[in-house]
Amino acid sequence: MDRRPPPETPPDAPAAALSTGAVARRLGVSPTTMRSWERRYAIGPERREDGRHRRWTPQDIARLELMCRLTARGVPTAEAARIARAQDLDARAVARPGTGVPRGNDTLPLGTVRPECRGLARAAVRLDAPTVRELLDTALAEHGLVTAWEEVIAPTLHAMGRKWASAGERYVEVEHLLSWQVSSALHRVRPAPGATDAPPVLLACVPGEQHTLPIEALAAALGEQALPVRMFGAALPAEALHDAVRRTGPRAVVLWAQSRTTADRALARSVAGIEWGLRGARGRSALLLAGPGWTGRAPTANIERLYGLRSGLDVIAALAGTVPVPV
Structure with a gap:
């Protein structure tokens, strides 16, 4: 395997060194744990700036990365540190995928x-x-x-x-x-303060759908935009979904389906047709389908698909007549 540095890197250029915080985020270890490992097992960086600040070179990081992999497999911490210290690791292993110690x-x-x-x-x-x-x-x-x-x-x-x-x-x-x-x-x-009497956005998973994290992210993001949300979470029964739409008169309804087995296109059409409000002044909610379960075209022309959190926020903000806050 060719182990020469990339052409744009001068052969004698010093390797970039990272702070303890940057390495902690990269490896999934808290800075406190890293300092504890340094004290107990001598698994720290080889250089410091001004004699105080720890600066981790790629070789330091590769050694620490190996220790993390070993502890994740159940190797005792002291033994993992001993093995990591004994390894002759390539200083470029972290920067170049596919080199260095196998990941297992x-x-x-x-x-x-x-x-x-x-x-x-x-x-x-x-x-x-x-x-x-x-x-x-x-x-x-x-x-x-x-x-x-x-x-x-x-x-x-x-x-x-x-x-x-x-x-x-x-x-x-x-x-x-x-x-x-x-x-x-x-x-x-924490949601931003907004108008409490504005029509909400209703978020729910279709019946049988238990995966809620994507619409939890959408709920949090809408809250940051000061848009009122009604979050109903996993597997909302069809009858309860219809009742919630009629009772809240939402600006939009977002239905999440993770899989094609739970994405009910007949349910989507029925929700899109719900009218709410007083007789003579009835309204309808925009229906937005989200999640990989909704494959193909939307069931009807007045139903829209959402693709991703950022673009979904733009669609909902446009329906609300607001300008999305830069994120």
Whole structure:
């Protein structure tokens, strides 16, 4: 294998070094844990700036990455640190996919993603709930809800789903822990104050559908836009859905279907035809279908499909006659 540096990198150029916080987000380890490992197991960086600030080189990160993989497989922390220190790791292993120590079968198939995704996935595989929570809150604070969802949270969830599907009954506990922490993080997003008498947006999963995280993200994002929301969550029965539309007179109804087996096109047509309000002044809600279960064209011309969180927000904001807040 050719191990020469890329052409644009001068052979003698010093490798970039990262701060402890940046490495923590990348690997899914809290800064406190990293400092504890450095004190107990001498698994810290080889250089510091001004004798105080830790700066992690690619070789330092590769060594720490190996330790994280070993602990995720159940190797005791002290033994994992000993093995990591003894490895002669390529300084470019972190920067160049496919080089360095093999990742093994306990990592998630993430592909090309933000470093935060890998850190979040590693913490989830270790069932390290406090670190998962910290990483989620950091991503939401630094990137905003929409970018954090589209570029950090959703790719990690999708990778977890692929891993679970290919590993039988393994990793179910990892998926449950990650899903719970994501849901909790979304519920911690505080909505902006808005008009309390404005028609709401009604969000619900179709009957039989238990996957709620995408519409929980939409609910949190609409709250940030100061748009009132009525969230009904998983598997809302058809009769209850009809009653909720008539009682609330929503601006729009968003129906989520994760799979084609739950996407009921007859139900969509019936919801689109519901009228509400006083006789002589009746109105109808816009019906928006969201989720991969709704394949093909919409059931009728007055029903619209939503594709992704960011574009979905734009569609709903247009229906509400508001200008979406930049996210």
